[in-house]
Amino acid sequence: MPAPPFFDPQPAPQGGLDAPATGRNREPILQVLTRVLPGAGMVLEIASGTGQHAAFFAQNLPHLTWQPTDLAPAHLDSITAWAHATGAVNLLPPLRLDVEAAAWPVPSADAVVNINMIHIAPWSACQALMRGAARVLPTGAVLYMYGPFMRDGRHTADSNAKFDARLRGEDSRWGVRDVADVEAAARAAGLRLVETVEMPANNLSLVFRRE
Numbered sequence: 001m002p003a004p005p006f007f008d009p010q011p012a013p014q015g016g017l018d019a020p021a022t023g024r025n026r027e028p029i030l031q032v033l034t035r036v037l038p039g040a041g042m043v044l045e046i047a048s049g050t051g052q053h054a055a056f057f058a059q060n061l062p063h064l065t066w067q068p069t070d071l072a073p074a075h076l077d078s079i080t081a082w083a084h085a086t087g088a089v090n091l092l093p094p095l096r097l098d099v100e101a102a103a104w105p106v107p108s109a110d111a112v113v114n115i116n117m118i119h120i121a122p123w124s125a126c127q128a129l130m131r132g133a134a135r136v137l138p139t140g141a142v143l144y145m146y147g148p149f150m151r152d153g154r155h156t157a158d159s160n161a162k163f164d165a166r167l168r169g170e171d172s173r174w175g176v177r178d179v180a181d182v183e184a185a186a187r188a189a190g191l192r193l194v195e196t197v198e199m200p201a202n203n204l205s206l207v208f209r210r211e
Ligand SMILES: C[S@@+](CC[C@H](N)C(=O)[O-])C[C@H]1O[C@@H](n2cnc3c(N)ncnc32)[C@H](O)[C@@H]1O
Pocket: 006, 007, 019, 022, 046, 047, 048, 049, 050, 053, 070, 071, 072, 075, 097, 098, 099, 100, 114, 115, 116, 117, 120, 121, 125
């Protein structure tokens, strides 16, 4: 049987797309976000995908305004559908944002969130994320990242090694990134890694702060 595609959300009853992984990781991610995000302000989410995370986090963090974004038109439509289904008043309409674009449609934010993107994009997307986050964030503000990562040149689980091989086989520019490389890209842009949190299913949360 061929391996399933990496990100292939299917239509959900209310009109948006359904990515089942978001149902599994949203609670552990929310626990970290609740602790590290500011008490007020606007969170800029890069690569929101289906919008299920955006809807869930907006509902559970009502003191924050959530700005979802993505590159893909089908994902922007899905984010809109989930926003309508949820009815969260603090969830803004999605914006098209290519992380690699020289200018982002949002000039400033109080925090930036990016979940499961940099392994399924060229390395230049990670570098662009760091530069863009550094542009829009004030000093001390948080960039939160979540996903699978290597540590000290090694995979943290066999399943991540297999996933990495599949990613690289699909597109040689993709792959599970090493925390040290991500940290170096962040530092070059003016962001400092302040916390690494082990998450279920061999994923990590990385918390950066704008210097
Ligand atoms: C694996 S999905 C993750 C989506 C969502 N964050 C989640 O966890 O379900 C990766 C997402 O990154 C988006 N993406 C890829 N390249 C991008 C880019 N250059 N700028 C913005 N988004 C991008 C894709 O459209 C897709 O929605």
